Amino acid sequence: MGDRQQYSKTSLAEIQKLIKLCKDNHLIAIVEAHDATGSDNIQYLENTTNYWMEMKDALIGNEDHVILNIANEWGGAWDSSNWAAGYQQVIPKLRNVGIKNTIIGLTQLRPRHTLFSEFIDF
Numbered sequence: 001m002g003d004r005q006q007y008s009k010t011s012l013a014e015i016q017k018l019i020k021l022c023k024d025n026h027l028i029a030i031v032e033a034h035d036a037t038g039s040d041n042i043q044y045l046e047n048t049t050n051y052w053m054e055m056k057d058a059l060i061g062n063e064d065h066v067i068l069n070i071a072n073e074w075g076g077a078w079d080s081s082n083w084a085a086g087y088q089q090v091i092p093k094l095r096n097v098g099i100k101n102t103i104i105g106l107t108q109l110r111p112r113h114t115l116f117s118e119f120i121d122f
Contacts, residue, residue: 001033009051015058023065030104031058032069042086045074049090052099059099068101070094 001010015031022029033051036044048071052059059066070090075083087105094103 001031012055012058015055019058019062019066023062028065028067029062030067030069032072034072036071036074038073039071040075040082042082042089045071045086045090048074049093052094053097056097056099059101063101066101068094068099068103070103070105074105 001015010033018031019029033048036048039045052068052070059068070087075086083105091103
């Protein structure tokens with residue numbers, strides 16, 4: 001999916017259609033915007049977060065069927081402190097507009113999976 005920073009913007013209707021297809025086929029959808037992949041620029045993460053806030057109607061009510069990967073592999077330099085600070089900044093914004101879906105996020109080409117709980121106190 002794209003949020004228009006780098007790729008064409010995926011519309012709310014397109015996301016809703018994809019989620020419905022997944023639900024109809026008993027699948028869990030993992031949605032993500034690919035525009036900030038590999039970037040360390042916090043503004044890209046902010047822009048992607050704003051996109052998900054705009055698309056919230058596709059997420060709210062589908063918490064059991066949709067996992068949100070805010071920005072695929074944002075934080076390409078493997079700087080854990082920058083990565084954590086970025087997500088600490090944007091996750092509350094998503095929660096404050098009612099997005100309660102499970103959120104995942106991995107840094108680019110990370111040699112091991114990184115859990116939010118390692119860096120962010122929920």
